[in-house]
Amino acid sequence: MINRIRRNKGDRVFDGINALLLLIVGVVTLYPFWNILVLSFNNALDTLRGGVYLWPRSFTLDNFKMIFDLPQLATAFGNSFLRTIIGSLLSVGSTAMLAYVISRRDFLFQKLLQRLFVITMYVSGGLIPIYFVIKGLGLLDNFLVYLIPMLLQPFYLLIARSYMDGLPASLQESAQIDGANDFIIFAKIIFPLSMPIIATILLFVAVDQWNAWFDTFIYTANEKLTTLQYELVKILSQSTASVKNDADLRNKLAGGAGVVSTPQSIRMAITIVATIPIVVVYPFVQKYFVHGMTLGAVKG
Amino acid sequence: MLKPGIYRKLVRQRYLLAMCLPFVAWVLIFSYTPLFGWIMAFKDYKPAIGILQSEWTGFRFFKEFLVDPRFYEIVRNTFVMGILNVVFGTACAILLALMLNEVRNKFFKRSIQTISYLPHFVSWVIVSNIFYTVLSTDGGVVNNLLLWVGLIDEPINWMAQGKLFWVIVTVGQVWKEAGWTAIIYFAAMTSIDKTLYEAGEVDGLGRIGKIRYITLPGIMPTIAILTVLNIGNLFNASGFDPSYLLGNNMTLTYSDNLAVYTYRYGLQMSRFSMSAALGIFNSVICLILLFSANKLSGKFIEGKAI
Numbered sequence: 001m002i003n004r005i006r007r008n009k010g011d012r013v014f015d016g017i018n019a020l021l022l023l024i025v026g027v028v029t030l031y032p033f034w035n036i037l038v039l040s041f042n043n044a045l046d047t048l049r050g051g052v053y054l055w056p057r058s059f060t061l062d063n064f065k066m067i068f069d070l071p072q073l074a075t076a077f078g079n080s081f082l083r084t085i086i087g088s089l090l091s092v093g094s095t096a097m098l099a100y101v102i103s104r105r106d107f108l109f110q111k112l113l114q115r116l117f118v119i120t121m122y123v124s125g126g127l128i129p130i131y132f133v134i135k136g137l138g139l140l141d142n143f144l145v146y147l148i149p150m151l152l153q154p155f156y157l158l159i160a161r162s163y164m165d166g167l168p169a170s171l172q173e174s175a176q177i178d179g180a181n182d183f184i185i186f187a188k189i190i191f192p193l194s195m196p197i198i199a200t201i202l203l204f205v206a207v208d209q210w211n212a213w214f215d216t217f218i219y220t221a222n223e224k225l226t227t228l229q230y231e232l233v234k235i236l237s238q239s240t241a242s243v244k245n246d247a248d249l250r251n252k253l254a255g256g257a258g259v260v261s262t263p264q265s266i267r268m269a270i271t272i273v274a275t276i277p278i279v280v281v282y283p284f285v286q287k288y289f290v291h292g293m294t295l296g297a298v299k300g
Numbered sequence: 301m302l303k304p305g306i307y308r309k310l311v312r313q314r315y316l317l318a319m320c321l322p323f324v325a326w327v328l329i330f331s332y333t334p335l336f337g338w339i340m341a342f343k344d345y346k347p348a349i350g351i352l353q354s355e356w357t358g359f360r361f362f363k364e365f366l367v368d369p370r371f372y373e374i375v376r377n378t379f380v381m382g383i384l385n386v387v388f389g390t391a392c393a394i395l396l397a398l399m400l401n402e403v404r405n406k407f408f409k410r411s412i413q414t415i416s417y418l419p420h421f422v423s424w425v426i427v428s429n430i431f432y433t434v435l436s437t438d439g440g441v442v443n444n445l446l447l448w449v450g451l452i453d454e455p456i457n458w459m460a461q462g463k464l465f466w467v468i469v470t471v472g473q474v475w476k477e478a479g480w481t482a483i484i485y486f487a488a489m490t491s492i493d494k495t496l497y498e499a500g501e502v503d504g505l506g507r508i509g510k511i512r513y514i515t516l517p518g519i520m521p522t523i524a525i526l527t528v529l530n531i532g533n534l535f536n537a538s539g540f541d542p543s544y545l546l547g548n549n550m551t552l553t554y555s556d557n558l559a560v561y562t563y564r565y566g567l568q569m570s571r572f573s574m575s576a577a578l579g580i581f582n583s584v585i586c587l588i589l590l591f592s593a594n595k596l597s598g599k600f601i602e603g604k605a606i
Contacts, residue, residue: 014507018402025396026415029479032430033418035441039433050439094323101320108309113320120331122590126579128566129337133330149330152323182315211423214540218567229425233545236429264433271429278421283414290483 033275040064040272044265063269066261072226077273080210080228083146088206094151095205096198099160100186114161121154134219141222145215150208156201163197164190199288203281210277228274235267341577361577371561378557381538384470386530392474393481394523398511400482401489413486416479424541427476431468431546435459460550469542469555484526485519492518525597532593535585558582 034054039047043058051057067073101107102114124130130149139145167190175185191198213229220226261269310317341361343354365371396416403409419427434441435458443455458464492515500510530537540559547555556564558578566575 011507015402015404018399019408022399022403022408022412025399026412029415029419029475031441032434036430036433048438051444052439053441053444097319098323101316104316107313107316108306109317109320113324116324116327120327122587123335123583124331124579125334125337126576126582127562128572128575128579129334129340130330131567132337132572133333137329148326151326182313183319186319207421211425213423213425229423232425232429236425236432236545267429268433271426275422275426279418282418282421286414286417290487 033279036268036271036275039265040268042265044260044262047265048262063261063265064273067266067269067273072223073228073231073270075224076226076228076231079143079146079225080274083143083212083227084206084209087147087150087209088202090147091151091153091156091205091209092198092202095153095156095160095201096191096194097186098152099157100164100190102157103161103164104182117152117154117157131218139219141220141225143225145219146209146212146227149215150205150212153205153208156204160194160197160201163194167193196288196291199285200291203285203289206281207278210274228270232267232270232274235263235270238263337576338580340573341580343573345573345576347572357573361574362581365574365578365581373553374556374558374561377543377554378535378538378559381466381469381543381557382534382536384466385473385537386527386534388470388474389477389481390523390527390530392478394485394519396478397482397485397489397519398515400486401515402507402511413479416482418479419476420480422476424476424539424545427472428542428545431472432459435468459546459548462551462554465547465551465554469538469546472542472546485522488519488522489515528593528597531596532586532590534589535582 038052038054038056040063041059041061042052042056043060044063046052046058098117102110102117104110107113125133134140134145134149139148171189171193172185175189180188211229213227213233216225216227216230217233337351340351340354342356342358343351344357344360345351345354400409400413403412435443437443437455437457440455442458443452446452447455458468496514496518497510500514505513535558538557538559540557540563543555543557543560544563547560559582562575562578562582565571565578
């Protein structure tokens with residue numbers, strides 16, 4: 001329809017203003033990331049003078065060298081990476097399998113099963129009771145605490161189920177006639193056909209895993225289990241809590257082999273390291289999640 | 301005592317049963333067992349002697365927080381931040397979707413869309429870092445820009461102003477989520493019948509007129525559904541992360557919400573029973589909101605029949 005509309009002067013003014021406003025939206029959204037990126041590549045002492053906006057004034061890799069030398073950051077990166085890979089594969093596999101069972105209207109306990117999970121969207125035991133359950137299971141200070149409690153989320157189950165509901169029933173029926181059991185039907189037919197929604201959910205759970213910090217914060221005390229986001233929280237609260245801490249850390253940081261940095265610049269560098277994987281991956285999966293999001297909104 | 305037919309069905313569906321049983325166990329352990337922990341709120345729970353041996357206290361902890369003036373501050377913050385988030389989040393998302401819908405250049409449209417979803421995928425930890433950086437008093441972009449334009453005479457320490465916290469957290473929520481929420485509204489707009497626009501053209505509607513009389517009414521059902529869902533979720537809308545991460549010692553009076561308060565009682569002060577009581581309070585308010593929202597949606601659906 002759009003091409004057939006005559007474009008008069010008023011139209012062009014409207015389009016111009018609209019495009020300008022959207023451009024501002026784009027800049028306001030992107031610029032803060034760019035600002036952090038520029039600061040992370042700028043000499044830390046120079047940054048303190050202020051006024052670094054569009055391009056590093058005094059380019060350096062020191063901030064990144066510094067964070068890669070901090071031993072807990074290598075551990076943190078490793079843990080974040082591992083929990084994202086293992087956790088999201090486990091979650092997406094479990095979500096798909098359970099969603100398939102829930103999508104089978106003929107299953108004897110289908111209603112009960114669905115209710116069991118939907119209720120958990122609205123009622124929660126709360127922070128402390130959950131903490132004691134995790135503690136009772138021996139999951140404190142255990143890597144499994146990153147994988148098991150986050151295994152399933154009802155919202156993802158529901159969007160997977162509604163996608164599977166839309167698949168043609170005839171495929172399943174013919175497989176049943178051929179004597180395939182329900183697990184084979186799921187693994188060989190439903191799972192491959194559900195790839196678009198599985199990719200969407202994989203992205204969602206991977207992002208959830210990569211961004212999680214609260215579980216590290218409350219369930220682990222062992223430094224070997226730290227995660228990137230949690231290290232970032234620690235350094236953020238250090239630099240907001242008191243300026244004295246800043247000075248302490250600055251003295252410590254100034255010590256190492258001619259490499260200069262400040263807590264502020266370290267913060268920028270870690271922020272970049274924690275953001276890059278998301279920025280790199282997500283444009284490629286965009287077409288999937290837009291679909292998944294609209295599907296979830298309609299049926300969820 | 302199962303009827304033979306059901307028994308046969310059960311045997312036939314043994315694979316389905318086996319496929320869901322591990323997850324049933326999981327949900328019982330991680331979502332339903334904690335509900336028994338609610339008992340804690342009615343007892344003076346001491347971990348050393350266990351939940352069963354701890355002394356019954358009835359509603360003591362509920363009474364205790366209900367007379368605490370700080371508690372009302374917390375409830376106020378939770379509601380105000382939730383409402384601001386829902387109202388501005390929805391309005392900005394609709395506005396963004398409307399603007400995108402008017403763009404004719406596909407490349408430009410796609411680029412802005414891609415950019416606008418990005419903040420949704422980064423954590424609040426990163427968003428807070430970004431906010432602390434761009435709002436900083438020494439060389440932060442926002443202060444320097446305002447100084448340059450001449451709106452302020454000296455840098456403002458934005459993050460230390462309790463009264464500004466609600467504004468900052470709402471801007472944060474909108475910045476992070478508006479693009480993402482706009483996806484739904486945009487999808488609703490693309491499914492509006494194209495012939496309506498042609499008819500509108502014939503009737504002499506301009507661009508604004510078409511937005512007002514065709515696009516907006518066209519997405520009304522979507523707005524209604526999402527608003528109902530948002531009302532049901534109002535009390536959780538402010539969330540733990542924004543309040544905890546953007547807040548600091550200077551803003552506690554305005555930044556602490558119920559989620560943060562529950563955490564402070566429970567894990568910082570180890571007052572487990574008190575924290576559990578607050579958890580129950582939270583769940584009860586959420587359920588009330590949810591049921592009211594459901595009632596409301598019933599009305600909406602009847603209204604839609606016109």
